[in-house]
Amino acid sequence: MASERSGAGDPARTLELLWREPASAPHRGPERGLDIDTVVAAATDLADQEGLAAVTMRRVAQALGVGAMTLYTYLPGKAELLDLMLDSAYARMSRTDTAGAPWRQRMIAIAEENRALFDAHPWAATVSTLRPPLGPGSIAKYEHELSALDGLGLGDVEMDDCLTHLLTIVASCARAAADARATRSDSAMDDEQWWAVSAPLLARVLDERTYPLATRIGTAAGTVHRSAHDPDHAYRFGLQRVLDGLAVLIDNR
Amino acid sequence: MASERSGAGDPARTLELLWREPASAPHRGPERGLDIDTVVAAATDLADQEGLAAVTMRRVAQALGVGAMTLYTYLPGKAELLDLMLDSAYARMSRTDTAGAPWRQRMIAIAEENRALFDAHPWAATVSTLRPPLGPGSIAKYEHELSALDGLGLGDVEMDDCLTHLLTIVASCARAAADARATRSDSAMDDEQWWAVSAPLLARVLDERTYPLATRIGTAAGTVHRSAHDPDHAYRFGLQRVLDGLAVLIDNR
DNA sequence: CGTTTTCATCGTACGCCGTACGAAGTAGAA
DNA sequence: TTCTACTTCGTACGGCGTACGATGAAAACG
Numbered sequence: 001m002a003s004e005r006s007g008a009g010d011p012a013r014t015l016e017l018l019w020r021e022p023a024s025a026p027h028r029g030p031e032r033g034l035d036i037d038t039v040v041a042a043a044t045d046l047a048d049q050e051g052l053a054a055v056t057m058r059r060v061a062q063a064l065g066v067g068a069m070t071l072y073t074y075l076p077g078k079a080e081l082l083d084l085m086l087d088s089a090y091a092r093m094s095r096t097d098t099a100g101a102p103w104r105q106r107m108i109a110i111a112e113e114n115r116a117l118f119d120a121h122p123w124a125a126t127v128s129t130l131r132p133p134l135g136p137g138s139i140a141k142y143e144h145e146l147s148a149l150d151g152l153g154l155g156d157v158e159m160d161d162c163l164t165h166l167l168t169i170v171a172s173c174a175r176a177a178a179d180a181r182a183t184r185s186d187s188a189m190d191d192e193q194w195w196a197v198s199a200p201l202l203a204r205v206l207d208e209r210t211y212p213l214a215t216r217i218g219t220a221a222g223t224v225h226r227s228a229h230d231p232d233h234a235y236r237f238g239l240q241r242v243l244d245g246l247a248v249l250i251d252n253r
Numbered sequence: 254m255a256s257e258r259s260g261a262g263d264p265a266r267t268l269e270l271l272w273r274e275p276a277s278a279p280h281r282g283p284e285r286g287l288d289i290d291t292v293v294a295a296a297t298d299l300a301d302q303e304g305l306a307a308v309t310m311r312r313v314a315q316a317l318g319v320g321a322m323t324l325y326t327y328l329p330g331k332a333e334l335l336d337l338m339l340d341s342a343y344a345r346m347s348r349t350d351t352a353g354a355p356w357r358q359r360m361i362a363i364a365e366e367n368r369a370l371f372d373a374h375p376w377a378a379t380v381s382t383l384r385p386p387l388g389p390g391s392i393a394k395y396e397h398e399l400s401a402l403d404g405l406g407l408g409d410v411e412m413d414d415c416l417t418h419l420l421t422i423v424a425s426c427a428r429a430a431a432d433a434r435a436t437r438s439d440s441a442m443d444d445e446q447w448w449a450v451s452a453p454l455l456a457r458v459l460d461e462r463t464y465p466l467a468t469r470i471g472t473a474a475g476t477v478h479r480s481a482h483d484p485d486h487a488y489r490f491g492l493q494r495v496l497d498g499l500a501v502l503i504d505n506r
Numbered sequence: 507c508g509t510t511t512t513c514a515t516c517g518t519a520c521g522c523c524g525t526a527c528g529a530a531g532t533a534g535a536a
Numbered sequence: 537t538t539c540t541a542c543t544t545c546g547t548a549c550g551g552c553g554t555a556c557g558a559t560g561a562a563a564a565c566g
Contacts, residue, residue, distance in 0.1 A: 029542025156473035220409035245498030282513030320516040
């Protein structure tokens with residue numbers, strides 16, 4: 001799979017699961033040994049500790065001490081499991097009340113809350129949320145984040161635009177950070193080792209006169225961050241730029 | 254796999270391939286039936302037409318009329334194939350000379366060139382480039398893009414920061430657009446159908462009084478874009494905000 | 507011209523994946 | 537007690553990346 005995506009399952013069934021719609025009448029057969037929240041929690045633990053790639057139906061089932069196919073009595077499939085994991089992570093986010101604070105501070109709080117989410121659950125940054133799971137967690141998050149943009153004189157669509165823009169930057173940096181961690185862990189080679197192997201080879205093929213800027217700036221950036229890229233730095237820089245960009249929209253009104 | 258990543262193969266071998274280092278001496282056995290560029294081109298075609306998920310060693314080999322294992326005489330593995338695909342896509346990008354133009358125009362040109370890349374090769378947006386393939390295409394791209402930021406009074410590291418920031422936005426929107434296409438094609442349900450199924454269910458569980466902003470803004474944004482999200486709109490909005498944000502850094506100097 | 511050596515090709519197989527199917531067993535309803 | 541709905545889960549299928557080794561072609565060597 002190129003990439004994980006949310007909202008890939010049957011929408012109706014997914015929504016019922018997200019909102020924990022009771023599955024009707026008294027049941028006939030044996031008592032169920034688990035419940036959805038337990039399954040979602042086990043999958044989340046696995047993802048937190050070993051990455052989203054480790055979340056396979058077999059591994060989740062193993063963690064719960066049941067057979068793989070047992071999971072399918074709780075969920076239609078893996079796509080829905082992902083939606084549930086995301087929505088429950090959203091639901092557990094802390095939501096600071098910044099009412100009355102200057103708007104920049106409110107935006108920074110939103111950014112930091114999302115950063116904390118991705119810090120606790122790096123896999124969340126790697127999931128595309130084009131069609132977000134419209135569960136209780138996701139809606140509560142959206143409501144909370146919009147409230148930070150309320151009363152600034154922005155139009156309805158503009159509020160959504162600004163929020164999306166802010167979250168895009170946070171998510172991008174988090175994805176980069178998650179990649180950095182994953183790369184480190186499963187290549188058994190840190191950035192410095194990687195560079196040590198690459199540098200001499202690159203020096204042989206790369207002509208500094210043909211690419212003066214690339215070599216100079218690449219070296220400068222690499223030296224400062226001690227790596228090809230520093231997601232933390234990109235976040236701080238990006239956040240300031242985003243705030244400055246939004247200021248033109250918000251303060252000039 | 255959670256997500257594809259560039260630079261996942263052996264760095265030394267990857268660099269040799271990227272720069273097409275000749276594989277030494279005259280060979281002994283039978284003539285080779287293919288060459289690396291042909292393999293990369295076939296894989297790229299496949300990715301363009303059916304998405305990165307369709308790029309499997311078996312499918313690429315099939316497209317070339319050879320057995321799957323034959324590919325391994327040209328490449329160490331799939332990770333290197335991805336790097337080669339990316340670098341060759343970078344190499345084929347058009348690079349407009351905007352020397353002398355106002356900086357905003359130059360930045361817009363860079364953004365548009367990357368947008369065109371992702372338009373031609375949507376899969377490129379889904380690959381993490383934390384450790385970019387340092388091949389001729391990638392270096393030429395970097396050099397060209399840095400030249401658009403040269404002479405603005407920015408420091409070396411700042412130039413890299415600004416470029417990264419700009420490209421982050423373009424890549425994020427492209428990823429969203431690629432997801433949108435992929436979702437449409439493999440769910441056989443467009444955004445409107447999806448919404449038609451979801452809306453009544455959501456109406457039953459979602460209390461408008463608990464989530465006044467979420468419902469109002471969500472509806473407004475959804476109505477304007479006729480979808481949960483419009484990547485094109487997000488791009489135009491994001492680009493303006495990025496330019497405004499960079500202006501604070503560039504013009505106040 | 508054999509013979510040897512090197513190399514390209516690729517069939518088979520292994521251990522993963524998501525999940526369809528159906529057998530086995532349990533417990534409330536009739 | 538029998539029926540029936542329901543949970544559990546072993547097995548299997550078609551996919552994946554790729555390790556291994558057999559096969560055969562062609563250059564190098566005697």
